[in-house]
Amino acid sequence: MKDDKTLLKQILGYAAVSLIVLLLFNALIMPSISRNSITKTNYSFFLQQIDSGNVNKVDITNDEIRFEVTTENGDKKVYSTGTMDDPELVSRLYEQGDIVFTENHEKTNVLLEFLLSWILPLVLLMIFWNILMKGMSKRLGGSNAMSFGKSNAKIYVKAQTGKTFADVAGQDEAKEALVEIVDFLHNPEKYAEIGADLPKGALLVGPPGTGKTLLAQAVAGEANVPFFSISGSEFVEMFVGMGAAKVRDLFKQANEKAPCIVFIDEIDTIGKKRDGSINGNDEREQTLNQLLTEMDGFNGKKGVVILAATNRPESLDPALLRPGRFDRRIPAELPDLAGRESILKVHAAKIKTVENIDYNAIARATAGASGAELANIINEAALRAVRSGRKEVIQSDLEESVEVVIAGYQRKNAVISQKEKEIIAYHEIGHALVAAKQKNSAPVHKITIIPRTSGALGYTMQVDEGEKFLMSKEEALARLATLTGGRSAEELIFNSCTSGASNDIEQATKLARAMVTRYGMSSSFDMIALETVTNQYLGGDTSLACSPETAAKIDEEVNNIVKMAHERAVQILTENIDKLHELAQFLLEKETITGEEFMEILNKQPIPAL
Ligand code: ADP
Ligand code: MG
Ligand code: ZN
Numbered sequence: 223m224k225d226d227k228t229l230l231k232q233i234l235g236y237a238a239v240s241l242i243v244l245l246l247f248n249a250l251i252m253p254s255i256s257r258n259s260i261t262k263t264n265y266s267f268f269l270q271q272i273d274s275g276n277v278n279k280v281d282i283t284n285d286e287i288r289f290e291v292t293t294e295n296g297d298k299k300v301y302s303t304g305t306m307d308d309p310e311l312v313s314r315l316y317e318q319g320d321i322v323f324t325e326n327h328e329k330t331n332v333l334l335e336f337l338l339s340w341i342l343p344l345v346l347l348m349i350f351w352n353i354l355m356k357g358m359s360k361r362l363g364g365s366n367a368m369s370f371g372k373s374n375a376k377i378y379v380k381a382q383t384g385k386t387f388a389d390v391a392g393q394d395e396a397k398e399a400l401v402e403i404v405d406f407l408h409n410p411e412k413y414a415e416i417g418a419d420l421p422k423g424a425l426l427v428g429p430p431g432t433g434k435t436l437l438a439q440a441v442a443g444e445a446n447v448p449f450f451s452i453s454g455s456e457f458v459e460m461f462v463g464m465g466a467a468k469v470r471d472l473f474k475q476a477n478e479k480a481p482c483i484v485f486i487d488e489i490d491t492i493g494k495k496r497d498g499s500i501n502g503n504d505e506r507e508q509t510l511n512q513l514l515t516e517m518d519g520f521n522g523k524k525g526v527v528i529l530a531a532t533n534r535p536e537s538l539d540p541a542l543l544r545p546g547r548f549d550r551r552i553p554a555e556l557p558d559l560a561g562r563e564s565i566l567k568v569h570a571a572k573i574k575t576v577e578n579i580d581y582n583a584i585a586r587a588t589a590g591a592s593g594a595e596l597a598n599i600i601n602e603a604a605l606r607a608v609r610s611g612r613k614e615v616i617q618s619d620l621e622e623s624v625e626v627v628i629a630g631y632q633r634k635n636a637v638i639s640q641k642e643k644e645i646i647a648y649h650e651i652g653h654a655l656v657a658a659k660q661k662n663s664a665p666v667h668k669i670t671i672i673p674r675t676s677g678a679l680g681y682t683m684q685v686d687e688g689e690k691f692l693m694s695k696e697e698a699l700a701r702l703a704t705l706t707g708g709r710s711a712e713e714l715i716f717n718s719c720t721s722g723a724s725n726d727i728e729q730a731t732k733l734a735r736a737m738v739t740r741y742g743m744s745s746s747f748d749m750i751a752l753e754t755v756t757n758q759y760l761g762g763d764t765s766l767a768c769s770p771e772t773a774a775k776i777d778e779e780v781n782n783i784v785k786m787a788h789e790r791a792v793q794i795l796t797e798n799i800d801k802l803h804e805l806a807q808f809l810l811e812k813e814t815i816t817g818e819e820f821m822e823i824l825n826k827q828p829i830p831a832l
Contacts, residue, residue: 244340244343260288261301265308272321277318279321281324385440387401390433392557392558424530429759432592435487441483448483454487463505469512469513476526486529493538495540535758556591559589562584563585576615576616579617588624603619625683648806651805653705655707659797661696662694662697665687666820667684668814668816679722695737695741702734705729707795708722715802715806734783735776738783740755745779746779752776
């Protein structure tokens with residue numbers, strides 16, 4: 223697609239330039255060539271000259287009269303003037319006797335003029351473009367700019383991506399696997415000696431933003447061999463057969479340049495499972511079939527390695543995944559605590575910061591964030607520093623930008639009534655208090671009631687001390703109680719409920735449902751998978767795998783679990799109602815309080831009544 227568009231643009235560009243050159247040529251140069259000896263004059267001068275007998279030759283065309291005048295010193299001079307509706311002109315000329323006059327002067331001249339002014343420059347231009355195009359296609363490595371059905375894979379050599387493995391933080395397993403591939407391309411003998419074949423293809427899988435494309439670019443930077451990079455969507459064409467032709471061309475080029483690496487990004491666009499449906503997508507299937515054939519076709523020892531990336535591995539055609547094609551799967555998972563910290567540091571190295579920044583604290587506050595989000599956090603922090611007129615990024619810039627990435631910007635001029643503010647403050651303290659009063663809950667880090675552009679009117683941030691990989695049933699229940707804590711506080715204090723809890727409800731339902739259907743944490747079902755995750759890396763959609771009767775039971779069970787958590791939250795808040803009031807008032811006044819301030823008030827002994 224891109225190819226055809228640029229081609230069209232080029233052609234249009236040539237046409238425009240040619241037209242302009244032609245017009246300029248005709249407007250500026252031609253008149254001075256063909257009329258250099260002709261002087262313009264007016265009609266009365268013409269008549270005057272006739273009457274005084276100086277004119278000896280006249281040519282009359284539709285819109286011009288040219289006449290030759292003999293001047294006093296005997297020279298002949300040609301003048302030109304416009305025509306007039308002058309019926310007496312002919313008789314006037316005739317009366318003078320010795321004037322030769324014709325109408326429509328020299329036809330051949332017109333033809334010659336046309337050839338000279340339009341055809342000749344056009345021919346010259348075409349020759350010129352031809353030379354230019356030849357020069358260009360030589361520079362593009364011999365490919366003809368006019369060809370269709372060619373792959374337009376970009377070829378990278380080392381200097382061009384500028385990325386190395388040092389730019390990729392964390393992802394150690396993925397790097398290790400890729401380093402081996404790079405090593406093979408450099409010393410194939412080492413592997414041939416023992417008789418080992420290198421994997422033909424490796425598939426990078428993982429959620430968006432975990433650095434799959436970045437890893438491939440790093441391989442390009444380290445490998446020192448030609449690196450073809452193409453995105454799956456570039457194979458998708460309007461016409462059946464075009465994508466397959468592109469695949470053929472890509473592999474032909476790769477074979478010529480071996481050893482080399484071919485990287486196909488977002489391979490799921492062409493590698494989707496072929497299904498038996500009649501109205502299947504012909505073009506896509508042909509492209510996939512061609513890819514399968516090509517991958518079988520080349521010799522594993524020759525040194526063409528195919529890398530591909532996707533975040534939907536489950537949608538790929540099984541034929542693509544069998545050994546001999548993409549027989550290696552390299553996971554690029556969301557980074558853990560240490561990974562997040564090192565990603566933050568890699569990106570922070572590109573900006574100016576004060577010394578002693580606590581990256582660990584930022585990494586702890588960003589559980590579940592991808593590499594791309596972390597890179598974004600660093601950039602937001604730098605922007606914030608500029609906005610506040612500082613030359614370096616400080617810790618609070620980073621902390622604020624974490625919240626910007628999670629919840630959006632502060633809505634400074636949102637007008638919220640005092641009554642609503644009060645409800646929001648109690649709601650948030652409700653969450654925090656329930657969290658703090660339970661054993662299996664992460665500590666409160668920050669509470670705020672400043673509204674955000676994401677629509678959140680306030681939120682309570684909890685930050686775990688370390689990294690958690692498992693969630694126990696107790697922790698899940700504690701989390702549910704915390705989620706219901708906001709609504710519980712509203713009910714206790716205002717005796718009503720608001721729509722503000724909708725997000726809490728959503729999260730609580732999702733967690734309780736997973737406990738029942740996937741974690742085996744309910745009392746009525748044993749270790750039974752009632753739901754399966756279909757879209758692991760993109761949102762984690764699930765589909766039910768049980769009878770409708772069981773589905774009804776699941777709903778009931780989910781409701782029971784949430785209900786119990788809700789009751790527990792109400793109980794905790796009732797027991798601590800004085801603290802709830804005190805903390806809510808404090809939050810209303812300050813709008814944002816830290817975890818320490820919160821704990822200090824919470825742990826303060828009440829002044830004993832006398
Ligand atoms: P995807 O997995 O969706 O292809 P990308 O490779 O395009 O993700 O990553 C997007 C950006 O996120 C990168 O350009 C980089 O700035 C940042 N990033 C992601 N993962 C890492 C990582 N492990 N180390 C450093 N930067 C990373
Ligand atoms: Mg990508
Ligand atoms: Zn809430």
